Amino acid sequence: MNLYYYASPSTFYPLAGKLIPLFSALAFILAVVGLYISFFVAPTDFQQGEGYRIIFIHVPAAWMSMFIYVVMAFWSAIGLAWNTRLSFIMARALAPTGAMFTFVALWTGAFWGKPMWGAWWVWDARLTSELILFFLYVGVMALQAAIDDPRRSDRAGALLNLVGVINVPIIYFSVKWWNTLHQGSSVSLTRAPSMAHIMLWAMLVMALAAWMYAIAVALVRARSLVLERERQTDWVRALLEGKP
Amino acid sequence: MLKFFFTVIRRDVLLAARRRGDWLTAQFFFVMVVSMFPLGVGPEPTMLRTIGPGVVWVAALLASLLSLDRLFADDYRDGTLEQMLLSPYPTSLLTLGKAIAHWIINGIPLLVIAPVLGIQFNLPNEALWMLVLSLAIGTPILSLLGSIGAALTLGLRGGGVLVTLLILPLYVPALIFGAGAVEGILSGTGSEAQLSLLGAFLMMSLLLAPWVSAMALRVSVE
Amino acid sequence: MIWESWDAFWKMGGYGLYVWGSFGMTLICIAGEIWLVRRHRLQTWQRLKRMKEWEPK
Numbered sequence: 001m002n003l004y005y006y007a008s009p010s011t012f013y014p015l016a017g018k019l020i021p022l023f024s025a026l027a028f029i030l031a032v033v034g035l036y037i038s039f040f041v042a043p044t045d046f047q048q049g050e051g052y053r054i055i056f057i058h059v060p061a062a063w064m065s066m067f068i069y070v071v072m073a074f075w076s077a078i079g080l081a082w083n084t085r086l087s088f089i090m091a092r093a094l095a096p097t098g099a100m101f102t103f104v105a106l107w108t109g110a111f112w113g114k115p116m117w118g119a120w121w122v123w124d125a126r127l128t129s130e131l132i133l134f135f136l137y138v139g140v141m142a143l144q145a146a147i148d149d150p151r152r153s154d155r156a157g158a159l160l161n162l163v164g165v166i167n168v169p170i171i172y173f174s175v176k177w178w179n180t181l182h183q184g185s186s187v188s189l190t191r192a193p194s195m196a197h198i199m200l201w202a203m204l205v206m207a208l209a210a211w212m213y214a215i216a217v218a219l220v221r222a223r224s225l226v227l228e229r230e231r232q233t234d235w236v237r238a239l240l241e242g243k244p
Numbered sequence: 245m246l247k248f249f250f251t252v253i254r255r256d257v258l259l260a261a262r263r264r265g266d267w268l269t270a271q272f273f274f275v276m277v278v279s280m281f282p283l284g285v286g287p288e289p290t291m292l293r294t295i296g297p298g299v300v301w302v303a304a305l306l307a308s309l310l311s312l313d314r315l316f317a318d319d320y321r322d323g324t325l326e327q328m329l330l331s332p333y334p335t336s337l338l339t340l341g342k343a344i345a346h347w348i349i350n351g352i353p354l355l356v357i358a359p360v361l362g363i364q365f366n367l368p369n370e371a372l373w374m375l376v377l378s379l380a381i382g383t384p385i386l387s388l389l390g391s392i393g394a395a396l397t398l399g400l401r402g403g404g405v406l407v408t409l410l411i412l413p414l415y416v417p418a419l420i421f422g423a424g425a426v427e428g429i430l431s432g433t434g435s436e437a438q439l440s441l442l443g444a445f446l447m448m449s450l451l452l453a454p455w456v457s458a459m460a461l462r463v464s465v466e
Numbered sequence: 467m468i469w470e471s472w473d474a475f476w477k478m479g480g481y482g483l484y485v486w487g488s489f490g491m492t493l494i495c496i497a498g499e500i501w502l503v504r505r506h507r508l509q510t511w512q513r514l515k516r517m518k519e520w521e522p523k
Binding site: 080132135136138139142143146147152155156159160162163164166167170171173174175177178181 | 392396397400401402403406409410412413414416417420421424427433441445448452456459460463464466
């Protein structure tokens, strides 16, 4: 198998076109199964009542937000090291989805916090780190959007992404440490009391669904970017004769 | 090589000394932002003491960001930067020199002003010393990380605001450890841990930031 | 089935607003993103096609 073959935009474009329906279907099926377990199989939590069901969306969204940032950094590093255009495109295509999951994690965190802590926003270590991660996503996207030259835009975004990924563990550690200094008692979202196996399963299935969804959406976005960047090539010009 | 390094620092400091107006703007910005807080939250001494370290630190972050967008921009506009990039010395030496010059110009004055502002916030003597010490370790981090942002946004429209967006989240650990060190004195829990973590973060920035911002500079200029 | 009725299901033991507020917002975000990427793709396609047609032969 030749990796360079798949790294070429003209092979990637039709391949991605075939993969998108597959990943979309997987995402849909997994989401249905995950939602079924979340709402009809997982029992009521004896401490938090039905309110705890928010974690089935909150925890997978938080996982995805961090995971996507790391995957973006992976593509950025590959792009910078081997100068492959497609890796930059993948990094760029993932950013909005990552930001979306970060926003969902924040939103559901607030909706979980209100009944549990009595406040929409608490400076809990996880929520705070998630907020800063959201700022990091915004920074990368703003930088990419501000630069018109695609080559420079890709590289600048990739560098910032890598600096961010080195910083994320430090930020997380510092925020956690700051949090323990300033307030000792808070219920952690993920330390759900007596986490039953079935709850873990529901979260895993939902996370998988989110993962498949992220791949599908990123591929669609990457395809548009490929078209845009390769518009002068013969294969795109031939393609434009047909239907979208 | 060392000569090149010191020439870069000397040149920037001299240039800043020639344009004292720009330099004073950033210092007065720092003073004014800090002085606005008691007007906003009220003059109650115990509350001012609690928020003091954080306010001074946040103002220091903003003041250092304010002067960042000119770090490479002036040299870029008149073509000096390209000449410097063509020189046989490593670019990371150039960016390190620039960051250190930025710290000398904008960081050291903050250390001198900060205790005066701390008095406004009713901070006791030991806390004032700790504020200066934490700023002395922390402000080089701000200049170093900031040089990455300045290099990435070189020559972009609206670069100044963009730098803020990119760099402020990266400043979070410095803010937490720096303000935390002063708070450690106030609450009596000690601040050795905060200071050593701040020092570790400084070492890491010193090792990585000049190198990354050299790469960013090459991306932006080519 | 752990729910006694559909009504109990929607009420979520008093946490209805929070649970459905969370899941609803997630749904809105996902639907919005899907709509945006599809629109982006169509717009790119149409723009490139127009550019190609306007080129001098």
